[in-house]
Every structure is written in structure tokens, then in C-alpha cells.
Amino acid sequence: MGRFRLRDIGIIACPGGAFFTKEIVSQLHSIVAKKLGTTKVPEFLIKTIFTRFTNGEFKTTLQEGVRGKDIYIIQDTANHYPIKFSNEEDGPGHILSVNDHIFCLLTTVDAVLQAGAERVTVVLPSYPYARQHKKTGREGLTAARFGQILENMGVARIITLDIHSREIENCFNRLRLENLHASYQILLTLAKIIDLNEEKLVFVSPDTGSVERNKFYALALKKPLAVMYKERDYSRVTRDATQTNITGVNLLGSVEGKIVFMGDDLLGSGGTLITALKALKEKGAEKIICAVSLPLFTGNAIEIFDRAYQEGLFYRIIGTNAVYHSERLYSKEWYLSANLSRLFAKAIYRLCFNLSLSPLLDNREIIAKLISKNN
Numbered sequence: 001m002g003r004f005r006l007r008d009i010g011i012i013a014c015p016g017g018a019f020f021t022k023e024i025v026s027q028l029h030s031i032v033a034k035k036l037g038t039t040k041v042p043e044f045l046i047k048t049i050f051t052r053f054t055n056g057e058f059k060t061t062l063q064e065g066v067r068g069k070d071i072y073i074i075q076d077t078a079n080h081y082p083i084k085f086s087n088e089e090d091g092p093g094h095i096l097s098v099n100d101h102i103f104c105l106l107t108t109v110d111a112v113l114q115a116g117a118e119r120v121t122v123v124l125p126s127y128p129y130a131r132q133h134k135k136t137g138r139e140g141l142t143a144a145r146f147g148q149i150l151e152n153m154g155v156a157r158i159i160t161l162d163i164h165s166r167e168i169e170n171c172f173n174r175l176r177l178e179n180l181h182a183s184y185q186i187l188l189t190l191a192k193i194i195d196l197n198e199e200k201l202v203f204v205s206p207d208t209g210s211v212e213r214n215k216f217y218a219l220a221l222k223k224p225l226a227v228m229y230k231e232r233d234y235s236r237v238t239r240d241a242t243q244t245n246i247t248g249v250n251l252l253g254s255v256e257g258k259i260v261f262m263g264d265d266l267l268g269s270g271g272t273l274i275t276a277l278k279a280l281k282e283k284g285a286e287k288i289i290c291a292v293s294l295p296l297f298t299g300n301a302i303e304i305f306d307r308a309y310q311e312g313l314f315y316r317i318i319g320t321n322a323v324y325h326s327e328r329l330y331s332k333e334w335y336l337s338a339n340l341s342r343l344f345a346k347a348i349y350r351l352c353f354n355l356s357l358s359p360l361l362d363n364r365e366i367i368a369k370l371i372s373k374n375n
Contacts, residue, residue, distance in 0.1 A: 014075035027345035067116035125322035130164035144171035162293035226253025256284030266294035295319030
């Protein structure tokens with residue numbers, strides 16, 4: 001495609017992803033201004049009207065031309081806070097479901113392609129249906145089908161964060177899936193509350209599916225790694241964090257008298273994590289810090305973690321701003337947020353100008369510098 005000029009780049013903020021888009025664009029302006037040595041940077045944002053009709057249907061209308069442009073559409077499908085649309089000046093707004101966010105995204109993709117965009121990239125910090133990536137019975141592979149819908153529409157690339165299963169990217173023919181990870185930003189935040197060279201620090205994988213993630217942290221900081229294995233009764237149906245189908249927890253490794261760091265990709269209702277916290281405390285963990293790339297906190301999870309904190313089950317939870325939350329969560333003493341806006345802005349900048357994403361996808365070198373600085 002050749003190199004794009006700055007005026008050939010366009011960014012669209014879907015309603016759910018409006019807040020994160022604002023932060024990304026701000027960082028993108030900073031990156032471009034520094035690279036070019038000028039403060040005269042294009043706005044990048046494409047003016048767009050989003051309409052929600054009374055029957056629940058959505059319509060996306062572009063207010064300026066995008067023909068021949070490289071367009072990035074940003075949508076936070078996990079946003080569960082009230083959203084106001086262009087045709088709604090009054091009222092509290094609407095709390096959209098994941099499916100609502102998806103269909104609003106689809107109408108936006110279609111509008112952009114109909115308007116003649118050269119290339120369309122969808123930015124999804126939280127990839128929807130990512131946990132439906134394998135069959136254990138008569139069920140659908142919805143994670144694959146969602147991406148294939150975008151691919152068949154003409155989307156060239158998806159940028160996402162710590163996708164639940166890397167198997168999903170094998171489901172596409174032409175579409176590229178770029179999976180960013182928040183390890184460096186999370187370690188930066190961790191360094192604010194503990195010494196990264198603390199002898200008592202140990203990394204714990206909350207389940208077998210998170211071993212590689214926590215192994216990465218353990219290798220980077222040269223610390224021990226322990227693994228939890230949970231026995232489950234899948235006949236039980238769980239609805240919130242107070243219910244769980246976990247019948248037993250086994251730990252490979254020792255946490256007695258240790259400062260535990262436990263990383264995972266997402267936190268939903270939090271039931272599984274609460275069970276893990278209790279098990280680690282019973283096994284003698286001194287202090288527990290958790291990190292989640294996608295802090296969904298669905299249902300009454302915030303209240304449940306409030307109680308768990310008061311009971312002394314954990315010290316801090318490090319989340320990210322990839323999923324929108326209000327001050328209700330940010331005001332909690334036990335919650336810290338790692339800012340990923342610049343990470344996504346760098347990814348967009350590099351893709352716009354056909355530069356390699358490898359420095360962002362493999363961040364071991366900058367983590368090593370962080371540890372050296374911490375020393």
C-alpha cells in the first residue's frame with residue numbers, strides 16, 4: 001500500500017469506546033508531534049453521528065469523507081456504563097450489552113467501507129466471546145465466527161489485548177489479529193507499590209491456562225513460579241462471585257510467607273479469583289497482588305472485592321484503562337490502573353506507516369531496562 005500521509009489516517013470512536021479513543025488520540029498526537037518535530041498534527045478523529053432508534057436498532061453516519069483513508073474504529077464491547085447517542089440530548093443514556101456494542105460496531109464498519117475507505121482496522125481492547133474458542137460439546141465457536149464476520153465484511157486487521165486464546169487468530173484467511181499485551185505497563189504499576197527485586201516475591205498462575213503469562217513475568221524478574229489447579233463441578237451453574245463450581249484447589253509450589261503476584265487476562269464476576277485468594281491465604285501467603293488486563297467487574301463484583309479487601313484476602317488489584325470504568329472503581333484504595341493508551345497509540349502509528357509491531361509485541365528488552373532501573 002505504500003506509506004500513508006498523516007491526512008490519510010482516520011480514527012472513529014464507537015459509543016462504547018469513546019473515552020479510550022480520546023486517550024489514544026491524545027497519545028497519538030504526542031507521538032507524531034515528537035517524530036515530526038512539530039505541534040501541527042491533524043485531528044485524526046472522523047466526525048460521526050451514532051443514532052439509536054426506539055426499537056434498539058443503530059445507525060452510523062459519517063460527517064466527512066474517508067475515501068482512500070486508513071481507518072481505525074475503536075470500540076469497547078465490555079463497557080457497561082450508560083451511553084448517550086447523538087439523537088438523545090436528555091435522559092440517563094442506555095446500558096448496552098456486548099451484542100449491542102458489536103452491532104453498533106458492524107454498522108460503523110459497513111458505513112466506512114461503503115464510503116470507500118482504503119483499509120479498515122478494528123481496535124477491540126476486549127475481544128468479545130473470546131472464551132467461546134473451543135468445543136466441549138454441541139456448542140458454537142463464537143470467537144471465531146465473530147472475527148470471520150468482520151473479515152467477510154472487509155476488515156483487514158483487529159488489534160486486541162491479551163486475547164483469551166491465541167488459537168482464535170488461526171481462524172482467519174486474510175484478516176490479521178495483532179495481540180498486544182500489558183505486561184510492561186503492569187510491571188511499571190507494580191513497581192510503585194513493591195520492590196521488583198523483593199526476595200519474597202513469587203509469581204502464581206491462577207490456573208493452567210495462565211501459566212505462560214505468569215511464566216513470562218517470572219522469567220523477566222527471575223523469580224519462582226507456582227501453579228494452581230482447580231477441580232470443578234461443571235454441573236453447577238454460577239451467576240456471581242459468591243457462587244462457584246470450584247470444588248478444590250491444589251498448589252504446585254510454595255507461597256508461605258511470600259508476596260504473591262498473580263496475573264490473569266480478565267476478571268468478570270470474580271468468583272474464581274476470590275476462591276484462589278482464599279486458597280493462597282490458607283497456604284500462608286503474606287501479601288497478594290493481582291493483575292488483570294481486562295478488569296470487567298461485572299454484576300456486583302466491586303462490592304464483593306470490597307468485602308474481600310476488608311477481610312484481608314488481598315493487597316491490591318492492578319487493572320488497565322482498556323475497559324472503561326467510572327470513579328466508583330478508581331476511588332477504591334485496593335485498585336490501581338495501568339494506562340495502556342500509549343501502547344495502542346504506538347500500535348496504530350506503526351501500522352499507519354507500515355512499521356514493524358515486533359518492539360511492542362516482544363517487550364522483554366524494555367522490561368529488562370525497567371528492572372535494571374529498579375535496581
